[in-house]
Amino acid sequence: MILYSLYECLDFKSFLFLICLLLLLIDLIRHKNPANFPPGPWPLPILGNVFTNVNYKTVDQVAFLFLFFQLIEKYGTIFSVRNGNDKIVYVSGFKTVKDVLITQGETFTDRPVSHLFDTLYKGRGLSFNNGYSWRKQQQFSSSHLKNFGEGRKTLEEHIHRECYFLCGAFKEEQGCPFNPLVKVNNAVANVIGSLVFGHRYEYDDVDFQKRLQMSAESVFLTGSVWNQLYDAFPGIMKWLPGPHQTIISNYQELANFLKEKVEQHRQDWDSNNPRDYIDAYLTETEKRKNDTEAGFNIESLVWCMVDLFEGGTETTTNTLRWALLYMIKYPDIQEKVRAEIDQVIGSRPPTLSDKANMHFTNAFIHEVLRKANLVPLNMARTARKDTTLGGYFIPKGTVMITNLTSVLYDKHEWETPDTFNPGHFLDSEGQFCRRNAFFAFSAGKRQCPGEHLAHMELFILLAILLQTFRFSPPPGEEPSLESQVGFTQAPLPYKLCAHLR
Template sequence: MLVYSVLDWLDLKSGIFLFFVFLLLADLITNRNPPNFPPGPWPLPFLGNVFIGFDHHAMDKVAKQFGNVFSLRWGTDKIVFVSGHKMVKDVLVTQGDIFLDRPLSPLFNEVFKGRGISVSNGYTWRRQRQFSLAHLKHFGEGKRTLEYHIQLECSFLCETFQQEMGGPFNPHVIINNAAANVIGSLVFGKRFDYDDIDFQNLLKLSQESILLAGTPLAQMYDIFPWLFKRLPGPHNIIFSNYARLISFLRKEIEKHKRDWDPLNHRDFIDTYIAEIDKKKNDIEAGFNSENLAFCTLDLFEAGTETVTNTLRFALLYMMKYSEVQEKVQDEIERVIGLSRQPCMTDKINMPYTEAVLYETLRVANLVPLNIPRISSKDTIVGGYFIPQKTVLVTNLSSVLRDKTEWEKPEMFYPQHFLNEHGHFCKRQAFFPFSAGKRMCLGEQLAHMELFLFFTSLLQRFTISPAPGEEPILEPQGSAVLSPKPFKICVSSR
């Protein structure tokens, strides 16, 4: 009897062993790389390279070992990473049409389901982006409409800063409201008071979701959705937050429909409602009320978070590098003075201020790893074979800190954007908004806001750290970087 028990145990043990050997062989055969595929670290069976990390620091380390074009495996998905200005430009610009589409992300597909601008593809994406760009251009033309709205918000921003004088305060909420109100004027046709509790809560939902989306657990949801959707985690908070945001936007859309005037389009929502009727026979273009909510969400989030975080970083750098702040203020006094409000025509005469803002965008490195792309056909990148339907990620951080392109890539150095005569000059490796046909459609709006907000604040105030505190430049987040909470003191000039 004992002998039979031992034999049964050995048979069970052998069976389990053989089963795992079979799984390992199946994993190796199923996930073997095609010839001349980009190299990368050896993946663990079933898990791949998930323990390497997901942020740009981890990707920089792998690039040092395997070069500017390498591959990782997350679960069963192969992902190619591209670093350095030359290679990233090749993917986004030279071969931009091949890498135009974005792969399906289980996390964000649960929210967007292919709707909106940021995650849609093909004909639908082209029509939605084209329409949104046309609206931004139209709104910015005629009677300086866009500039007027930004200047108006600059007044509210400065007044609120004035009220905070006398002690240290966290400028995050104030700046976030100002940025949100500019994009709100384009989208909703109105601004919200800084003490509007409901609006504050919505902004917090958006900020929380963006931070959580970059956490390792949220990234794991994208790799193993069949497992993590059954477990608690940050993905549940993200889904809940976006459900509330979409609910708010749907209510705003219904309000617009009730008092919609076909002869007077006040904002993006009004114009989109008119387009729904125009494109009713073109179903594939995606003009419908549900898609309107998600396009509005795309514009609102992108237009709020980029400006908010860049301006917060700019204040940090002004506190850290007081000599830079003094030079900016000297230029403001010389060109604008201390009495009239800054306007966009001043910009051409303020090369140093513009260089400071561009350098802020470079060093802040807000979106270090670009949103993934997927190849539409077989191609070659950096001498390696990239098969059709390969997911590829461009490391924008590596471009903004490329040692072959920047004199002092790790330093805050506004002279990067000034020539020998002190004139402002753009740089080819300036990719904070990505590049190519899918680059951020709100780049020009962001530059306008940053210039007017920044000059308005430094015209009226000197920014200094809270007593006993040293500015912390190390950011928080992973997918999107932002400053850690900090306080400032302001004094009138």
């Protein structure tokens, strides 16, 4: 009765004003930060900080770095933002990031629910899985990538074979300027493809090139504001057109392509003679048919393959592109790497065992990975329980994002963080030394399972390429080190010349 009388006394505008005021009050109470929660910029009602451009994916790299470090300067290495209904804590600096990834790694192991990717993965695979199932899937995949077949020998054979085709493709350019992207991307995809589904594709295969382009497009768009908006407002965004729908359709297309590979394998699968990851996984599925919580089934296999194939292609492709770019940018460094290859390996095929005697080459590869900064912001984690970090209270369920850029460029850990300097990984005697702040593959329990394979690929491919070619920029052109940032950071398209030695 009182509410009805109040309603009669108010005109429509006043009533609308009161409704808005009530909604704002509810939003304020609902999202009030607990005591001693990390500080951050004031969020907009309902929307949060979704349009504040805190996320590096919404702006160009220079603007992101300027904004991000402004926030660090204002709030410290631990600050918070709000994305829709989710509170997100950003963590920067080697010591604090190490605390999240390693010291308290068990607390921050889980992935938060990504509304966009949950429509596809549904908690399966490697990237968006949690708990017991994730641990078993991760253990199996890591073991396969390290020890498949005869282990290192088999992996080296795959890489040697593919590098033969890559060198042939480079030779076809006859020393003229060309963009190495397509050839390098196809070669890297063939290495991981040989391990995952036992097949390689020619560099002029139109269908395979289309799938690789779609995969690269998906990774780039995953780093866009559209992914952020979808996670903030899934109920609205799932009905709207836009790049977020392209992400979903591209991932589904890749999953369908890989599912066809699984069905082909099931027709002539022999558990005693595994040819690749699919065969090994099918065998593991039979062994674990009574362990349903481990999640070994055909659908999980498909999404594990999506993670391995896409992750193993995108990052290694861009690392090789950065390596070639740094070589033509710094020809003196290229000559030092080549001289070491000639001295230690000569003209025979390189093996991974050579790496221990090639300190400068190893340092060069690590510096490429550091300076290229392939994944500027790590994939999100979530707190599994209440904890503290840097003196702040972190409630259970809080989304955490570690700023890997701040680790790889930490001025307290690197002598010349903004300069390409292989000396970062050499001691006073010129011997290779791994640095504690080298988090190019993340760290801890969620560290990239393909790190071993990536290092092997990078070393052998670069060694063979430099045995075969001298690389230079096109005549009259100065190589640019500008980058484009999606989920990963890639060099802008460039051309080089590959001259036979």
